Amino acid sequence: MLATQVLDYYRQQSPITDPGTHVRLYEDLPHDIAALVRTVQGLIIPPSDALLRNHYHIEPAAIDNTRFGLLHIEDLLSRIQRRHNAPLTETRPPALRIGANCRNFAVLLVSMLRHQGIPARARVGFGSYFAVPYATDHRVAEYWNAERWVMVDPMIDDVQRRARNLTFNMLDIGPDDPFLLAGTVWQRCRAGELDPQSFGDSIDDLGMPPIRYALLHDFAYLNKCEVLGCDDWGDLITKPEADLTGDDLALLDQIASLTINAEKQFDTLRTLFEQTAYGQTVHAELAAIL
DSSP: OOHHHHHHHHHHTTTTOOOOGGGGGGGGSSSSSHHHHHHHHTTEEEOOHHHHHTSSOGGGGEEEEEEOOOOSSSHHHHHHHHHHSSSSTTTOOOOGSEEHHHHHHHHHHHHHHHHHHOOOOEEEEEEESSSSSSSSEEEEEEEEOOEEEEEOOOOOOOOHHHHHTOOOOTTTOOOOOEEEEHHHHHHHHTTTSOOEEEEEEEEEEEEEEHHHHHHHHHHHTTTTOOTTOOOSSSOOOOOOGGGOOOOHHHHHHHHHHHHTTTTTHHHHHHHHHSSSHHHHHHHHHHHHOO
């Protein structure tokens, strides 16, 4: 059984996932994961021009596109309600959903689960089930089902499943499915088992720098700092690859190990984030915003 300390930590809202003044909107949410995921999908839409035109059959200009999304879930809920003032369980037509990337799907689902007392957290890794020739930086959610952590991709709805001919279970992504956590990718690339050029954020941003970026964001998410995908705070995340020192690489190796073994080394995971310049910078940036 996972330690109560860990479950209690991920059961509580963070300042980012707290719905704030919109908590009343959560009162009528369903309590099964499939219905919760459908609820999230009925509120947000990926702002991909190709998806919008070819599969949702609307023009990109038709949506309220936030691109990277909104940091605070309270602000995202405000935007959702301004666009269409209705219960969250009412599925909006595509043009009335808010355009936001994968991070927002994951963090909104985490917020809903935590409200219901279910331990949940966002995670960062790389998915190879998108229509690109590399595994792309992608954010998903995990929740504790009383026995184990279950990984869920709340962004991929039925429209996208058909468009990409996906057959694996998005509500329970397993070790044999085409998603790897950032820490695993970092370790296996460092060991020479995987090609870093097979991972990235775009065709022009492949290799160890975007893998490092994803690793540090996963480190932040496990410490309940669910930053936006564009938040490149701190020298460790922005430093050119050639400028990384031996100490930098040793720290990143340690972070990768901790993110993969978060429960076994939970205290160390939390303490290291507070002690590192990266964690301190993230906290300072969030304190200035929230």
